[in-house]
Amino acid sequence: MEELERTGVTLEAVLVRYQLPGLNAMTKEVYDKAMRSLKRTKPKQAA
Numbered sequence: 164m165e166e167l168e169r170t171g172v173t174l175e176a177v178l179v180r181y182q183l184p185g186l187n188a189m190t191k192e193v194y195d196k197a198m199r200s201l202k203r204t205k206p207k208q209a210a
Contacts, residue, residue, distance in 0.1 A: 166198065171207030 167174060174186065181193050189197075 166201040166204075169206050170201055170204040172201065172204065 164174075166172075167177070177183075177197055178185065181189070181197060183189055183193070
């Protein structure tokens with residue numbers, strides 16, 4: 164959740180990208196892949 168906040172990416176966007184019906188459907192492998200992707204994402208700009 165911290166990475167989502169830092170990047171400004173929504174949880175919904177992650178679920179759509181990995182074709183998941185909900186957060187509970189996320190496997191460790193998908194979680195690891197999503198975290199690697201989020202870590203490469205630049206922080207959102209401060210408002």
